[in-house]
Amino acid sequence: MNKLKRIWANKWVRFGVVSLIYLLWFVVWPGNLWLLPGLLVIYDIYISKRMYRLFWQRHKERKRTNKTYRKTAEWIEAILFATVVATLIRIFFFEMYVIPTPSMEKSMLVGDYLCVSKVAYGPKMPNTPLSFPFVHNTMPLSQTKRSFVEWIKWPYHRLRGWSRIERNDPIVFNFPHGDTVALVEPSNDYYLLLRNYQRAFGAEEGRKRLLDQTELVYRPVDKRENYVKRVVGMPGDTILIEHSEMRINGMPQADIPGKQYNYVVVTNGTPINGETLSEMGIARSDTYYDAATNSYADLPLTAENAARIAGMKNVVKVVKREAQGADPDIFPFDERYAWNVDNFGPLWIPRKGATVALTLDNLPLYRRIIEVYEGKKLDVKDGRIYIDGAPAEEYTFGMDYYFMMGDNRHNSLDSRYWGFVPEDHIVGKPSFVWLSLDKEKSFPGNIRWNRMFSRIK
CATH class of the missing domain: 3.30.70 (Alpha-Beta Plaits)
Incomplete structure (x- = not known):
């Protein structure tokens, strides 16, 4: 033990070990070469100590001689340390999530507090790394003030995980229609709200009335609301729902x-x-x-x-119960597809690298993928489809897509209402329930002890 202590006392050994951990965790695993300059900070801490002489030495001296300064500094250091550690845990390892609706009953109940594993499918690097800690998309006590800034924007990048997504996995993901939010009803689907206005007042007048009534805000992928559903359709699958019963690839x-x-x-x-x-x-x-x-x-x-x-x-x-007739609020919101929650499809789910022939008939199925999720400019002129200004008769998908449904099939807003979930929206896999509270009971009778630390299936 004494020999190990002597080895660790060597500044070059400490510099080498800490540098290796930093390189593997923050550079190699995430694939972020722009974090390499962090080695200079580690070098200064253990070897050159220039910043120590310029700042930390004075800081430690003031802490030694000034009681008020010492108490204040200790609080600030403790808060900063806790914030950094908690942020790293949320990004790389796990996050907490509470079930707000009954869409997944009986698998997950309203009031279940879940531990969501980020390493199951691989941690997703944040698109907006500069944000207020411990909140999602709005500041505390506010429904409108954003908790993040977009001075730095990172493209989609997912680290290697322990496993792959499998059919019927429960998954937490960012709400695909959450890119636009109407502040008059921030918890509702903006596109559904817009369709309701347009049905009532016409396409242009409906949009104008909604915009006159509310402010719209845009949210990047990682700041969209979190949903939890079950993967029922994998990339490349063809799904069909007849009389509420689902068939996958026949x-x-x-x-x-x-x-x-x-x-x-x-x-x-x-x-x-x-x-x-x-x-x-x-x-x-x-x-x-x-x-x-x-x-x-x-x-x-x-x-x-x-x-x-x-x-x-x-x-x-x-x-x-069985829904009858076409539902205009069912994906893809086009009269050519007379679908409802109990009779839906057949629908092919896009797979990365797969190519589909584009026609005016199937364009409603894939238009949002092309324009929103994959960022292409799409136009239809004189009966022809143009992507990024060039005529397009086919399209090759750049990401995998999934079809999600709730286990409570008649009480779930899921992919039947908003279509595909892109791979860059996947957050993680619910692992277990660490707390469960029944909203219809008072404390302590509201604690569902039988669900505590139960695994999610």
Whole structure:
């Protein structure tokens, strides 16, 4: 041990070890050669000590002789150290995320606090590295003031991870339609809001009225809201939903435990016991009973719970909901695609390097990819498609894309509503629930002890 201490006391040994760690972690792994000048700082700390003589020596002397200065400096140093460490952990290793909606029930519940692994698929380097710590896209106590500046913009770059994305993985990602936010309703999809205005007032007048009512803000990829869904379609897959059942490349989707749909449940006039519904994990807000029709209009049920309710003596009928007709708010928002949440596709999911023939008929499927996600200039003139000013009859995709859906199929805003999720929007993989709070109960009864530190499947 004493020999190791003597070796470590050598300034060149310490410089070499710290430099190697710095090179591997911050230069080689991220592939950021522009961080090489950091070696000069390490050299100064351990070898030349010029900055030490110019600043740190005076700083340490003032701390020794001035009590007020010492106390203030110690607080500042502790805060800076904690901020740097927490930021590095969030970027490279894991981040916390809370489930705000029931779109993933029964796999993940409203009030679940998740630990999201960044190393599962590889940490994604931030697009906007200069930002206020510990917040996402707005400053504390504000819904409008941005928490970041775009003085430095980094292109998409993902480090090597432990595994690859697999079909049916739950994934946290940046909301693809979150590039534009209407501050009048910052939590809602701007493009859905715009379509509603345009249906009511016409294309141009609807856009004008919305812009007159609210300010719009733009957010880069890493500052868009975080969503969590399940990957049901991989790059290169063809998906089809018929009567709410999904087929992938012609085969039925693998069973997902806890997947649920909305059902109409008709009784003989006697409601189902509330405790029974609670035992099934159905929130009170989802159990409205209409005494006039003796029915529950939209009861979210798994197949097991639907069978259990159908066997109750006071239940007359249990019917799964199914959307009818074309839904104008379903991707790709074009009358040529008469799809809805229960009847959707077939749809091919783009794969990096794959080439697709472009036509005016299939352009609605891929237009946002080309214009927004891959940054090309696209125009349609005289019935012809132009990309970056040149006529285009085909397009080769620069990224992989994914199709995401919630396990609560009739209560999930997912890829059926906004299309593909680009690979540069992937944040990480939920690993486990570290805390779970039931919003319908008060403390301490609101703590779901059985979910604490449970793995996400």
